[in-house]
Amino acid sequence: MNELLEMLKRAVMLGDEEETVRLVGEALHTGLLPRTVLEEAMMPAMEEIGERFSRNEAFIPELIVAAMAMEKGMEALKPFLAGEERGRGLVVLGTVHGDIHSIGKNLVRMCLEGAGFQVVDIGEDVRTERFVEAYREHRPDILGLSALLSSTMQRMPEVIEAVRAEDPSAVIMVGGAPVTREFAERIGASGYAPNAFEAAVKARELLSATD
Numbered sequence: 346m347n348e349l350l351e352m353l354k355r356a357v358m359l360g361d362e363e364e365t366v367r368l369v370g371e372a373l374h375t376g377l378l379p380r381t382v383l384e385e386a387m388m389p390a391m392e393e394i395g396e397r398f399s400r401n402e403a404f405i406p407e408l409i410v411a412a413m414a415m416e417k418g419m420e421a422l423k424p425f426l427a428g429e430e431r432g433r434g435l436v437v438l439g440t441v442h443g444d445i446h447s448i449g450k451n452l453v454r455m456c457l458e459g460a461g462f463q464v465v466d467i468g469e470d471v472r473t474e475r476f477v478e479a480y481r482e483h484r485p486d487i488l489g490l491s492a493l494l495s496s497t498m499q500r501m502p503e504v505i506e507a508v509r510a511e512d513p514s515a516v517i518m519v520g521g522a523p524v525t526r527e528f529a530e531r532i533g534a535s536g537y538a539p540n541a542f543e544a545a546v547k548a549r550e551l552l553s554a555t556d
């Protein structure tokens with residue numbers, strides 16, 4: 346791996362916010378693409394800290410500081426992910442009830458915004474009724490659901506059912522580490538994406554399918 350990316354990965358894992366932001370800037374300055382910076386340094390940092398957590402070699406405080414550094418690094422990257430095009434459509438996005446993981450959802454939001462979508466982010470730990478309310482209020486082109494726990498992904502069918510009771514043609518996209526394409530199909534989601542970049546591609550596809 347490029348030495349700069351290796352240093353950035355380490356900075357995120359150590360939760361060093363200042364160094365993370367500095368290295369993101371330096372990486373972009375050397376001509377690395379934002380996607381490369383994310384996929385080859387920042388996301389692997391979160392994966393590795395997660396693996397260490399699974400092996401009891403890292404604990405919640407370390408996960409929290411790494412997550413905070415990750416968020417700062419993402420903020421620094423955000424202007425570089427922005428595209429020119431606007432007005433593609435409206436997405437309401439949230440992490441399902443019982444789940445406070447925000448990073449993946451925030452990255453999906455940034456990529457959707459970069460692809461020209463307007464995004465209403467209703468946050469984390471969102472109750473099913475709140476998804477329905479937000480759907481009613483905004484009438485989005487797409488509703489996006491994120492889940493990071495194998496327990497909370499089980500909330501997704503309930504949200505889909507409740508929102509489709511409001512609007513049977515609601516377009517609903519799901520994603521998050523434990524979510525698979527098979528699961529998405531089984532629960533009747535309109536679309537699935539394995540990562541934030543693919544989420545933007547999928548959102549475009551879903552909109553052109555409903556044109």
Ligand code: B1M
Binds near residue numbers: 391396492522538
């Ligand atoms: Co948690 N956590 N965590 N955690 N955490 C995981 C998810 C875990 C895999 C770690 C592990 O054991 N190896 C594990 C889940 C196991 C499981 O259920 N399968 C786990 C656990 C167990 C827990 C707790 C239960 C720990 C505890 O308290 N004992 C607890 C649960 C809290 C809760 O939600 N109720 C918990 C808490 C936390 C922190 C608060 C400490 C922190 C979150 C901080 C925050 O988000 N602000 C945290 C973190 C940081 C992680 C790991 C290390 C990193 C998650 C992350 O940010 N990844 C994670 C390990 C891992 O993922 N390998 C872990 C980077 C991010 C860019 O990727 O979120 O996958 P991801 O998002 C991707 C894709 O999934 C996709 O695109 C994103 C970007 O490319 N995507 C979508 C996501 N949403 C999408 C929506 C779409 C489309 C694509 O369409 C709408």
